[in-house]
Amino acid sequence: MDKKDVLYLVAALALVLVIALVIKPVVTGQPLETGIPLPVTTLEITTMPEHMPSLMTPIIVSSVTTPPTSVPTSLPTWNPGAVQTVVFVDPSTYGLTTDESELKATRINVSSLDTNMTTFATLGSSQGASGTTKTMYIPFPYWELEYTVEPATKLTQSKFEITPTAGSGIAHSGIEGSYSTVKPEFMIQVMDGDDPNRIVRTITPPGGIDLDLWLGNEPEGGEYPTRTSKYASQVTPDVTPVDPRPWTEKFYEGQRNYYFIFTAKGLNSYSMKIKVPSRYIGQY
Template sequence: MGKKQDFIYVILAIIVVLVLVLIIKPGATGELPGLWGPGEPEPTVTPIWTPTLPPLTTTPTPVPTWDGKPQKIGFVDPAAYQIPAGETRLNITTPPAGTAPAATRWVTYATIDGQWSGTTGIVRIPFPMWRLDYSDIATSNDEISRFNCQVMDAEDPNRFVKIVTLNFADFVEAKKKPDLKKQQWMHTFYEGNHDYYFIINTRCIDSYHLKIQVPETYLAN
């Protein structure tokens, strides 16, 4: 029994010596214990390459200046604005009509020409005030003619900025009083720097020439 205990003590002493030599001493000196065989080269550690990306820069798109010449607004497929063909919506956000100062001189910024119903492309009006002149409309039958123009907010297709509707009573009255068109068939908007498009519906209309106008003083800015 005594010899067996002596043998166990010898084994424990050998283990303690190996721990001191292989682990504790190298750890104290900052060296890793040799885990590879004799004559084998020490493994090398290759660092992971991290690509250096240039910082992202956003260059704002310059807004072209207006040259003072009217631009034509074309028509597009109504589906571009997710509007089902022939859909009629209630006017729930039409602002009260306003009038510009009497001394304001207006110049034409853009035009919409046509005969049939349609939806226009988007036009940006970079001014704080503008006017829609719809006085140039020719009818084929005043008794049943109808003209409807919906001014839409391009950034919020659910918002109706203004709805203009002319029916047979308006055309008959304008025929009796020709000056009525120039006096009343227009609307001034006191909002701008915004994108709009127009939905037009016609019945018995030979032609229409709509004018988007801005104060002449804006040309000097």
């Protein structure tokens, strides 16, 4: 066999291989048998409506989750009108024995608390004069300041005498003047004895000082205040006058030094008591 025949034989074999490996799979829709494993891809074919054009622009659609139109709210689990009754069960339900179910606690003292107060110190002025006290130590953590005042109630006559003068005009002699009174005032300043610049508390009688109002006396002039005054509702006949004295101030600090500054005007006298709980006696 010559060289030309050999070339014809090789060409024929190559044609057979191309037909078997390439042309036949393409015609039959089978993958090419190249010996290399190919990834399997699944195509989802959607039939398009007839009125759609044949050439379509590809559209990328992303998955969108539509939120619910309303968020469900949890309903209340208890009706305030439905009162539950809790019953006892066998302690073994919780793995307890009868002895373990007993309350291990200290017995509570059911006796009532002693609320009595004992006077620790007294101070005041029988002339109603202003003044400052010496420093005193209060060893108790809680104490009360009880105070009262006695205002001057009588009017005083302001008078002066006119005597003849050497100048021109008519000379007069005698007593002239008008009745007047000073409005009673009272203030206590509780000072820190260890820090003179610290005012612990400034105290004045709540509502002011008005003895006629407290006792229901008819005011000077024979008429009660009109309905527009601040005292009108308290002096009408159907309201019983109330004397607010004594007043009490409570101090939730102690165990330190204090001194007191009194400012008084128009008072006959004032007095003050420092009281402490009776149960404190012997403990501090």
